[in-house]
Amino acid sequence: MGAVHAAGVCQVAPGGTGDGSSWAQAASLQGALADAACSEIWVKQGTYQPTAGTDRSVGFAINRPLKLYGGFAGTEAALAQRSSDASLTVLSGDIGVAGDAADNSLHVVVIGGLGSDGNGTYTSSNTAIDGLSIRDGRADQATSERDKGGGLYCNGWGTGKQCGPAITNVVFRDNSASDVGGAIYLTGSGSLDIAKSSFLSNTARHGGAIRVAGRGIVGSNATAIAQSTFSGNSASQQGGALYLSGDAFAVTQSTFTANSAQWGSAAVVVNDSASLSGRFGQSTFSGNAASDRATIRVLGVGPIAFAQLSFSANASQWQGAAIYIDAGNSHSIESSIFGKGGASSQPQVFAKMGAAVPVQRSIVEGGCPTRVTCTDTIDADPVLQPLADNGGSTHTMLPGAGSPAIDVADSCSAQTTDQRGLARNVHGACDLGAVELQPPGAPTAVAATAGTERASVSWTAPASDSAITGYTVAAVEDGTKTCTVGTGSPVATNCTVTGLASGRAYTFTVVASSAQGAGAVSVASAAVTPTAAAVDPLPPSPSLPVTGPGTTTITDPTVPVVVGPGAGGGTIVVPGTGATPVTLQVTINGQALQVQANPGTQLRVAQVNGQSVLVLVVLQGWASMTASAEGQPMALAGDVLLSAGRAGTAIEAEPLTVAVLTGALVPPQGSLPQVGRMGLLAGERLQVNAQGAVVSITLGSLKGDASLPGDPMVFANLPASITVDGKAFARLSGPLARLSGVNLAQGLETTASGVVLVRDGGQVFQLLPAMPITIDATQPDGLAFTAPGLLRWVRGGVVVQFAPAVADLAGLAGAVTALLPDAQTRLGAEGVIQLRTGGRTYVLRPGWTGAGPAAGSPRIGVDEQGHIFFQAGAGPRQLLLPALLNATQAQAIFQAAIPGAGLTVQTASSEGAFTVTLGGQTWRLVPQWVLPEGSAAQVPAPAANWWLGGDGLLYLKLGSQVQGVRVAP
Incomplete structure (x- = not known):
């Protein structure tokens, strides 16, 4: 590369070809590692593999002290601006068949080389790996080096050599070694410094995650x-x-x-x-x-x-x-x-x-x-309470109420903090175990309203390791003016301070208490000035309270709706008609939640698990909701409470359906394992039944026109998206990370054009993913055909629908163009291929089976039975059958014209036939090759969607097109 880099910083990106001097000139990761001018490498979010080929011995080689940082979006000018999510930047050893670990890289990362001696001195001060994931390494060759350290091989062997990098915020996942150190193997001298990292599902004979082999070398290892x-x-x-x-x-x-x-x-x-x-x-x-x-x-x-x-x-x-x-x-x-x-x-x-x-x-x-x-x-x-996120970098187990681990005399040791980094000995004696129970945090959102020689103060409850037992409110200007509250479950978050001087400004602070003592003092409220007794206070701002399970009708949308404790089961009705949404200002648990709802909408306030955690559930109509804070409850799926992943998260809700517009809906850990810790992302939705239980989850864009952020799905080597009828289905590339335990790629092969191959004996089934992926717990595992002729593949509740395809889509287009120079081809819905030539459109449907990708020139021909076929080289032929332009539209036409009629595509037909069934009688219909596109002789003047033509054909109007079919015996 040979470039001069400012301060030794080099930027890299997937597919980068530049010198790394800027994001616009981003280099490849391999190039930056080889460039001696790069002492600090910034890695853009994405997936990186050590080689574009299949040489398992190639890994990402760090052969000089340097610092490798992940998490960049590709616009940052400072290290502090990057994301802290290590899952966004992945170094992956899955270089062969996606999901098949047998051909993975032997080592994803190698520091110090693989020789008998290391090649340098790597310490935590000069070498770092920070903010990325290392996964899918498989060290399984029976040699002294190739069976150790599938994720990271760290070589500190030899006189004067060391290998002890700083490893911070790194996820090691699904690495393996047939001997030792599935994720990390350190040999020789060196002191590993590992912090805030995760080691998940790594395996080996010894040291499934880490093996430090400094045995017998005194003073060499201080892990x-x-x-x-x-x-x-x-x-x-x-x-x-x-x-x-x-x-x-x-x-x-x-x-x-x-x-x-x-x-x-x-x-x-x-x-x-x-x-x-x-x-x-x-x-x-x-x-x-x-x-x-x-x-x-x-x-x-x-x-x-x-x-x-x-x-x-x-x-x-x-x-x-x-x-x-x-x-x-x-x-x-x-x-x-x-x-x-x-x-x-x-x-x-x-x-x-x-x-x-x-x-x-x-x-x-x-x-x-x-x-x-x-x-x-x-x-x-x-x-002990279950393992959970109680703050800090790792999950912990808090002592429950009445635990003998709480406040044990003389139990404080030299450590001054607990596992979460919080102080020990906060109330005279320490707790046993890893966690010290803490007093509550400081209440937030403290607000005061002045009255006659008094002020009403409200606040939001803070986080607390144990139940809050009371609050104390004090005037900052006069500490003798206080009020306390200690009743209710949970304890109320408001009280009134009396005896205040009129005309004097006051601010107020709040302190929460629990069995662990008094917590931190809140930030003071804004100043308010009480009035004299002889002067009536200003009337309060009008509001519409929702305090019980009754019905509240919105008569003035400008009046704030205040939902209070005990409102579970209440219904909010937006009267009127029309399609113009009404904007409501709703406050729930002291937090703002902006709601837009169509006239006629009914919103139900729900109360979860007997606690005053309130969300809005749409009973009728349509509504959208926008959160004002991260973690704010927004939607309910059965007893699963879904919260905003960040402030500004917006959803739209209809009866039994919730769709995410921006941000993410996050469920409690483990409650919706199908979507993992990421929850539902923008553009995704879930459906529930009348009892509130989850029925299905749709992944990817609802409109099918966006590539969404987050963990991608399983099929490797596909283009960024597959476009069908102008809609992109983009969650079909990269490693499977989101759906834990589901490997859809097992037994599948992929081609560069996005076609998936399944081999069964001598046959090759060629499949095109044609619909967004869904999760549907009601679908049993296995294969089945849908009425429009799609193959439904279900595994572990994950549903993918495939259409028939030819493996070499580019070869087919080329062969058509060579035969018909004016031809235009287009991939349509349900796997059909539209071919336009000479002013006519022919609709073709590939047979399910074919040859797969093969060497040789692709061509189109006609066989002895008059069937059109596609063939690559000397490989087997694949039939191209006459097809419906769109089976889903045709089915809707039949159901509208003949109520009760059902259309089914015959997936094994050699003529592209489909059947229509009504009252137990079946008619077999065969599509014609060419669409008659507006011929006056065939299209009647009335705007009918079907008719019998004078030529004996049955015609269907599919959108702006007309499709002819003949009745076959």
């Missing part, structure tokens, strides 16, 4: 892992998530869940030839499983310190469900929680040999095990 998540990783032998060797490590403020192995499902730490010291602190271990020997297995001489940890529902069939000490002395365990959670009958801590292991000031459900010395321990259920 630091903080604020990170390990979930769903597995090892066939040791260390489902971690296998650490070296002389030091620290694992803090992290969560390990659903990892599995034969020994040590979350971590194995070992060093046979030198002392191994380290600590596990302020971390959560939940739902991990080992065949035997615990969630954490220790094989070194120590000392290893375990402090402020929460263990729950970890399973082991033999000796030690949480910690297994195989050897070593001076290990210590304190201020931790060991809860069974119903997962295992084994003791929580087991010591095989060496000095007895001390456990201090901890909960050990099931009692103190053999060879364990317990001091000030509690044998009880710790009463």
Whole structure:
């Protein structure tokens, strides 16, 4: 590349061909990695593969200290402007057949080379990977290097060499190694520094996620892992998530869940030839499983310190469900929680040999095990809440009401913060385990209204680890003027301060309290000035309250509608007729929600799970709603409450249907697994039945004319979008990331034109994705044909509809043009191909089976039976049959003309035939090749949509076209 780059920063983008000096001149990632002038690389959002070919040995090579940053949209001028969403920038090893891991890259990223010795000194100060995803590496060749580190191979071997980059906000997903280190393998010297990263579904023999192999090299490895998540990783032998060797490590403020192995499902730490010291602190271990020997297995001489940890529902069939000490002395365990959670009958801590292991000031459900010395321990259920997002970088388990882990004397250790980074010892004694329950946050949106020597104050409740028990309001100008509230469920968020001086300006602050003490003081309200008793206060601004389950009719849309607690089941009616929307200003739970509704619309206020969380549900008509804040409840699907992904999120709602216009609707974690953490994006919709249960979800643009952001679907190597009748269906490219556990690409091949191939013996079925993808839990898995002749493919509730196609669409167009120079071709709905030549339009439908892509010149011909066929080279022929211009429109014509009639395309017909059934009698109709487009002899003067022509043909009017069919025996 040879360019001079300002401050060593290079920009790269998918398909980049420039020198990287600007976004307009973005380079390829491989080019920037090879350019010595690039010391800092900014990577535009998208998916990057190490090679455009199929050479599995090629990876993204970092052969000098540099810093790699993802998350850029391609317009930023500063590092701080990029997105923090690591899923938007993907380094993928899925270089072969999409979804087939067998041909994936051996290593997605290699630092320091693959030789016996490394090629440099890489430290956390000079080398960084930040803000991207590394996935689908598969190190499965039986050599000293090719069976390790599917995601990242880090080589620090050799005199003076190191490999210890800073890895921050990186997602390692679906990487594997047949030997060790599915996601990361570090060999030789180096100190990994990992923070705010996720390791998901990685696998290996040892160290499903990470293997640090510094065994026997004293002073070489000091692995630091903080604020990170390990979930769903597995090892066939040791260390489902971690296998650490070296002389030091620290694992803090992290969560390990659903990892599995034969020994040590979350971590194995070992060093046979030198002392191994380290600590596990302020971390959560939940739902991990080992065949035997615990969630954490220790094989070194120590000392290893375990402090402020929460263990729950970890399973082991033999000796030690949480910690297994195989050897070593001076290990210590304190201020931790060991809860069974119903997962295992084994003791929580087991010591095989060496000095007895001390456990201090901890909960050990099931009692103190053999060879364990317990001091000030509690044998009880710790009463932990489920793993959830409680703030911080990782999910945690809060102690529930009445938990014996709360406020335990002398339990505060050297750590001053908990797993979330919040302060310890906030009210005299610390909580056991990874999390310190906090007092409530500061109330928000504090507002005051002046009255006669008084002021009414209202506010919005803050976040709180435990139930809020009361509020105290105080005047800033006179601290003796207060009011308190401590009743209601939830506690009311308003009260009145009395005894104020008239004519004096006051501002007010609010403090919330819980069992954890008083929280932070709110920002003061705007100043208000009470009036004297002799002066009547100004009348309040008019508003229309909705306070109960009755009906509220809008008589003046300019009057604000205020929905209060207890309004669940209430109905808001917008009277009148017409199609001009009425704009309403609605306040719910103190938050504004702008609503537009057509006259005649009925809106129902819903109350969820007995709590005053209120949303608007359309019973009749149409409405659109715009959120004023992130997280604001907006729609209800059964008992699933959907909230705004950001301020300004807008939806439109009709009875039983909700569609997202801008932003996103986000469900609670795990409540709608079909759409994952992203929820419903702009342009998508869901349908519910009369009971509110989700019936189906439509992914992609409702209009079919936009490529939407977010995780793409599964089919690789397709163009950016496939256009059918002017509508683009764009969610059919890239890796499957959104639909967890669904692999639609299994058994499929793809061609450059977007056609999907399925081979069955000697036959090749050629399919064109022709409709937006939907999720429909009512559809059983399998294949079926729809009435318009589309093939419906259902797997795991995901529904894709295919039309028949020819594999080489470009070859067909070329062959037609060579035969008929004036011809124009167009891909139509339901797989039909429209061919216009000599002023006429011929409508062709490919047969379902064909040859697939083949070498040789494509051509069109006529066989011995008079059938038109398409053929590539010497491959098998594929019939091109006469077709309906649009089977869906034809079906609507028949149903309108002959109520009860049903149209079905005969998918196996060699004539392109379809049938019409009425009253048990069936007629077989065959489309004609050519459309008679407005011929006066065939089109009658009346605006009929069907008629019998004088030539004996039945004619259908399809939009502006006319289609002729003949009755066949």
